[in-house]
Amino acid sequence: VDIFYDVSAESSTEFPDRLSLMEVRLQAQEDEITLLKSSLADALRKLRLHDQQIPLLKQQLIAGKRNSLFHCANIKIFPGLLVYAIQPTTIRTLQKQLSKGSEDSQGSCPQTPTSSSPAPPKEPTSNPHGGLLSPIREGEKMLCQSIKMFIRGRPITMYIPSNILNYEELRMDLPLQKLDLDWVYGYRGRDCRANLYLLPSGEAVYFIACVVVLYHIRNQTQRHYQKHTDCVRCLAIHPDKVRVASGQTAGVDKDGKPLQPFVHIWDSKTLVTLQQIGLGTFERGVGALTFSSSSHWHIVVYTVENHITNEAILAVDFSPTDTNNIISCGKSHVYFWTMSTGTLTKKQGIFGKYKKPKFVLCFVFSLTGDVLTGDSEGNILTWGKSAADTKTLGKGAKGNHARHFFLMEGRFLFHIFWIEAMFRWSADLAPERECEIPEKFGAVRTIADVDGEELLVGTTRNAILRGTFSDGFVAIVQGHVDEMWGLATHPTQNIFISCGNDRQVCVWNAEDHKLDWCTTLEESGLCADFSPNGAVVSVGLSTGRWVVLDLQTKEVVSDLTDGNEQLSVMRYSPDGSFLAVGSHDNLIYIYNVTEGGRRYTRFGKCTGHSSFITHLDWSKDGKYIMSNSGDYEILYWDVASGCKLLRNRFESKDREWASYTCVLGFHVMGVWLEGSDGTDINALCRSHSESMVAVADDFCKVHLFQYPCPKPKAPSYKYEGHGSHVTNVRFTHNDSHLLSMGGKDTCILQWRVKGAAPGDHSKEHLASSSSVCSSSRICPLFKNFQKSGLLSIKSAFTAC
Secondary structure (H helix, E strand, O other), X not given: OEEEEEEEOOOOXXXXXXXXXXXXXXXXXXXXXXHHHHHHHHHHHHHHHHHHHHHHHHHHHHHOOOOOOOOEEEEEEEOOEEXXXXXXXXXXXXXXXXXXXXXXXOOOOOOOOEOOEOOOOOOOOOOOOOOOOOOOOOOOEOOEEEEEEEEOOEEEEXXXXXXXXXXXXXXXXXXXXXXXXXXXXXXXXXXXXXXXXXXXXXXXXXXXXXXXXXXXXXXXXXXEEOOOOOOEEEEEEOOOOOEEEEEEEOEEOOOOOEEOOOEEEEEOOOOOEEEEEOOOOOOOEEEEEEEOOOOOOEEEEEEOOOOOEOOOEEEEEEOOOOOOEEEEEEEOEEEEEEEEOOEEEEEEEEOOXXXXXXXXXXXXXXXXXXXXXXXXXXXXXXXXXXXXXXXXXXXOOOOEEEXXXXXXXXXXXXXXXXXXXXXXXXXXXXXXXXXXXXXHHOOEEEEEEOOOOOEEEEEOOOOEEEEEOOOEEEEEEOOXXXXXXXXXXXXXXXXXXXXXXXXXXXXXEOOOOEEEEEEEOOOOEEEEEEOOOOOEEEEEXXXXXXXXXEOOOOOEEEEEEOXXXXXXXXXXXXXXOEEEEEEOOOOEEEEXXXXXXXXXXXXXXXXXXXXXXEEEEEEOOOOEEEEEEOOOOEEEEEOXXXXXXXXXXXXXXXXXXXXXXXXXXXXXXXXXXXXXXXXXXXXXXEOOOOOEEEEEEOOOOEEEEEOOOOOOOOOEEEEOOOOOXXXXXXXXXXXXXXXXXXXXXXXXXXXXXXXXXXOOHHHHOOOOOOOOOOOOOOOOHHHHHHHHOOOOHHHHHHHO
């Protein structure tokens, strides 16, 4: 393959760079404010704690008891992580001391905390059940251990479950399962052209995010080319209809360092990469590709830099009659290039008496070899050689002149002859047929011929249509058109829901890989959750409003508002009797749910976070909530007792959670890399089998970890495919698939889970179905204890 590079595209100005710099500074200031607020909240809590402890300390010092109430050992585990191993003490004695507050209390005199003897667990205030800590039997002992990690300088304390005997010797392994890309939902038509082709195999070729999709229309199967490291922006099919060229944009790695763009040439039958070109040559990305049709093959690559022209290039192709001639069009121009001895010379098309359009969007070649262009004024112009020299180009070069035009009702023309109402033209440019494209699919972006009669049509609203002028067109590929955040899976069926800034709520069938139905809301949808009975789904919007949709009738059965800020999480309790609504106003609103999820009444609200709510989960008994906030805080709530904040977070260390989507917590601490700034992980989800946890990060990756994952530097499998920050992940009801959602790439990837049988809870959870001990069930770490030799089966059940 001979390579000729021409570089042209949109001119860059200083304004976007300055704006970007200002946005970075503003974000840094907002982060600093958030950190200061969280530090202030911590300081206030400590002051309240000290006020409660001072009288008791005075009493104990006067009493002169020899036994220390707490004795702590500070063990260094890794930079930024400390383990506080608190020796056993009698809890009932402590309860009596703090509750009575009298001089004759029965406690022991505490040892004054020092740098080598950290203070006891934070926030030992009363809980809804009375007393400082949960009541336990007389003489029962407690082993208290905590982990402290730091994110942006903020200390986060997490308590180790009581059935972990030796945290240091826990071993983190790769999960037993792996992921394979099964299906790609979506198509990139909103800002890309000439990206839909049909192969002789019956497969339509198109791209979205970092994946080139080969979709067999008749068999309804997909194959995927996954060798790109950032968003694919252009495609070209070799004349042999086998080889494919695809180009991508520049990207950045997790450290913000630039990754160079390139072009891959690959075999569409085997998906094997034949050649990589342009690495180290391109800077910002590849905008257009085309192969020549001669026996001596060439490929022309247009990039998004600005070295020869200042105009954006939108389309490029070789002349079918002379492969030494290349035509390009774009912002206010048509260029005719001549290739000679490896160099390119340019001639500009002259519009003459015709109005110069803002954009020349596309072109094709007529049977006579003339070039026909479509522009943003709705005109079709034909171009041919002029006899006269044109002086306006400089150096007396010969130009090409527009000769005829056809007004297309003043509407934009995105592919030659094709707009919202598609027209078919004869060889002599006479209109023959017309067909309307439904407005919901947008305007036509590109077309592909199937058999001379049937067509594939790519649209600006990221849909691919199939049909004919006689029978009309139906959508075979659909997707979102703006950034997505909301994702939820049905509790018993292979159905999932997505929502985003395009105000669309889409219900998908993960088994048939089709869109079941879609509705448009008045505002952006940012979060969603199915009720446990699967009959309704609640969707949180960007204004504090939230709606409940009936899956059968598609009607809104409830419409409520909490505050005036965006909602970030919706979560039903395991039995469906409560709904928790997390808001950016720092509150969690709790609702009673009746009538099968169709009626909601306010039960209360959880007040105590100093920043916006990001994630929350219910306990398995439906009485408690664990929540995370934007300032990296973990709080626990007793909902059953009136939405009370559990000041002593130590009480929740052995509590079991019905779901695990909180990104901060002991069981998922290992998913965080050292040096993380707190925004590196957008979402995570534990499988229903509680054997693995999927993580959506800010660097376009999906990770799969073993669950639980409580130690730093835990190994994981990493999967690429998204071209933007991954905003959400969810397992299907039986763990057979994982769904991941890209943000601005508007792409949903469906991954097949391989390995351990999906839904086999018994193998991964020996203790999940066993009896409950006085403090908790044997957690999934039981398996790891056995591997590490830390806990025998006999001692495990003896502990219960």
